[in-house]
Amino acid sequence: MAASAENDPLLLLRQSIAAGSSITPIASPESGAEVPLSKATHLQFSQPSRIAIPIDSQTRFVSSGSPVDLRSIYFAWLNREVAIPDYNASATKLNEELAGAAAVHKFAFVERLDLITWLEGASEESEYIKPLAGDKDAAGAGSGAAAATTAASKPTAATARSGRGTLDPRLAVVYNGERRMGDHNTVLRGTKPTDFSGIRKLAAPFMAKKASHPAAAIISSNPSLALNQKPSRRPDPxxxxxxxxxxxxxxxxxxxxxxxxxxxxxxxxxxxxxxxxxxxxxxxxxxxxxxxxxxxxxxxxxxxxxxxxxxxxxxxxxxxxxxxxxxxxxxxxxxxxxxxxxxxxxxxxxxxxxxxxxxxxxxxxxxxxxxxxxxxxxxxxxxxxxxxxxxxxxxxxxxxxxxxxxxxxxxxxxxxxxxxxxxxxxxxxxx
Missing domain, CATH: 3.40.50.11990 (RNA polymerase II accessory factor, Cdc73 C-terminal domain)
Known part of the structure; x- marks a missing residue:
């Protein structure tokens, strides 16, 4: 289990993001030089140790019953700040550059949101990510990732603050008592994405009824609206x-x-x-x-x-x-x-x-x-x-x-x- 966790692409990507370490697309494990994503064969991680993973590797993230490759996961993370139309346009352009050798998976809105929330560390579980082999449930993957993330990120911050190469014992006590805060996605949607499309069906009868009301009926039901109305036109004698x-x-x-x-x-x-x-x-x-x-x-x-x-x-x-x-x-x-x-x-x-x-x-x-x-x-x-x-x-x-x-x-x-x-x-x- 430990070996699979060390080489798991999703965990490596999450740990590197948390530690702020470099993630580099490379053309071969020996070169180490960064290349465009359409030319890359491997993705090189520097945390917790330097390792190169084939960019076509299948991950534990499942969409429509099929696992998603590492290239698609990393591409979605790079485009996490852009709107859905721009993200889809960039994915189409990358697929054209790949010329059929591979294809980038286009995530649905809810899938993309769930993936980014999990990679940022704001959520410890995801309904789209399967547990690691040998784990009893999906929480094991999230817990292992959280522990690895904490171990990788906190000493780095403490070292920067103390100015020494080792963790200050007094700061270690403070870090152990910290509570990890979520972002706006976690606060609004929780740990699992919520589908609000059903609200449209409930609101449709009310919107149709409002549109059919004449202006006079709306004003009579709410006299305050009449204050903003233009005065009636002066009639002709x-x-x-x-x-x-x-x-x-x-x-x-x-x-x-x-x-x-x-x-x-x-x-x-x-x-x-x-x-x-x-x-x-x-x-x-x-x-x-x-x-x-x-x-x-x-x-x-x-x-x-x-x-x-x-x-x-x-x-x-x-x-x-x-x-x-x-x-x-x-x-x-x-x-x-x-x-x-x-x-x-x-x-x-x-x-x-x-x-x-x-x-x-x-x-x-x-x-x-x-x-x-x-x-x-x-x-x-x-x-x-x-x-x-x-x-x-x-x-x-x-x-x-x-x-x-x-x-x-x-x-x-x-x-x-x-x-x-x-x-x-x-x-x-x-x-």
């Missing part, structure tokens, strides 16, 4: 136009009037059903213009859109409001600003006058053929009317709670009396 053919402002000319402040007659050939215009409301957001949506009817409205309606252009005809949320004009103009645009000098319809301060009454100069003399006289007042309309719309939006980064917080007109609506709309009549 809506302006409703009158679909009546007698209306002075239709889809064909409302954009030029509200943007440039110049009135032109409507073009009945227009087929547009929705327009977008931008306007900077300085008392709401002076940095970014608001985008307004202009439509003639609420056919495509969702219920929440009504809270975004900031103005309703009307000709005084009540049939316009039949499909509205508030079909009665008195209710409608408590929630949204009414806007009537007529010809200068013509009286407003009786209905508009009866609706009172909920409707802004404005007048523009009558249209004349541009080719006639004096056609442009008074057109400068168009801008004045346009600015008055925007001023009233902005006041209405502020009263509904429009802010720089958010939409309305309440429906306009709730809890307001007639005098409050007067102050909100300012001067309601622009002649």
């Amino acid at each position: 809506i302006i409703l136009l009158s679909p009546s053919a007698s209306s002075l402002l239709r889809m064909s000319n409302i954009k030029s009037f509200l943007e440039s402040g110049r009135y032109v007659p409507p073009d009945n050939s227009s087929t547009a059903t929705m327009l977008h215009i931008q306007r900077t409301m300085r008392d709401i957001d002076p940095a970014r213009p608001l985008r307004f949506i202009l439509v003639e009817g609420p056919e495509q409205f969702k219920p929440e859109y009504w809270n975004r309606v900031v103005a309703v252009f009307t000709t005084g005809q009540t049939w316009q409001f039949k499909s509205y949320k508030w079909s009665q004009p008195q209710d409608l103009f408590r929630h949204a600003l009414g806007v009537y645009v007529g010809w200068r000098g013509d009286p407003a319809p009786e209905n508009v006058r009866a609706w009172g301060h909920g409707v802004l009454q404005t007048q523009v100069e009558k249209w004349r053929d541009p080719s006639q003399p004096g056609a442009e006289t008074g057109r400068w007042r168009d801008r004045e009317v346009m600015e008055a309309i925007w001023k009233a719309i902005e006041a209405n939006m502020r009263s509904k709670g429009w802010k720089r980064d958010s939409g309305p917080t309440k429906e306009s007109g709730e809890g307001e009396d007639d005098s409050e609506r007067k102050r909100r709309n300012g001067v309601l009549r622009v002649d």
Whole structure:
């Protein structure tokens, strides 16, 4: 048993690693010169005594029922610090250099970890290493290796500390009481490798359930997550136009009037059903213009859109409001600003006058053929009317709670009396 232990490749490799002695690949036992691993025929150890072992020798490490050769064991130790993909790539390159004369065994992750842990001395047993011939169990191999390692390594350290060639008796007492500490592999996995692949199967249902949850459900289950969410986008305010053919402002000319402040007659050939215009409301957001949506009817409205309606252009005809949320004009103009645009000098319809301060009454100069003399006289007042309309719309939006980064917080007109609506709309009549 002693002879087999002295010449066992695994024990020699472990003892040399523990003692920090040289391990040299050589081309022949007589030369002693180091050569690349692909050219080596022997592995020379200097501890505990100089000896050369054939590099193709089979070891007691068994993988998939077959013993692993010494070259593969030593190659795995040399590449103990590299990741698995790099280790496999290096093994492939070495096999190419061997050109079929031999092949380096590629260890699985658990086998490689177990081998390195045992060679470092962090573990005294391994399920992949068979016991030495004549031993009763695998612990004998580990105990023999531990004893040999201690005898080889401790005197060397003590000699360095004492400065003498023999072990200081006082240090020998200290060394005998030392406890050998393991590395992170031993602490985390113990003396035997543990397979955690079963945890993936247990976690799979929970991960699938989490991925299927909508963001709103996750936030509602954990309100603290909402603190990190981005604020919701400010909605676009809506302006409703009158679909009546007698209306002075239709889809064909409302954009030029509200943007440039110049009135032109409507073009009945227009087929547009929705327009977008931008306007900077300085008392709401002076940095970014608001985008307004202009439509003639609420056919495509969702219920929440009504809270975004900031103005309703009307000709005084009540049939316009039949499909509205508030079909009665008195209710409608408590929630949204009414806007009537007529010809200068013509009286407003009786209905508009009866609706009172909920409707802004404005007048523009009558249209004349541009080719006639004096056609442009008074057109400068168009801008004045346009600015008055925007001023009233902005006041209405502020009263509904429009802010720089958010939409309305309440429906306009709730809890307001007639005098409050007067102050909100300012001067309601622009002649």
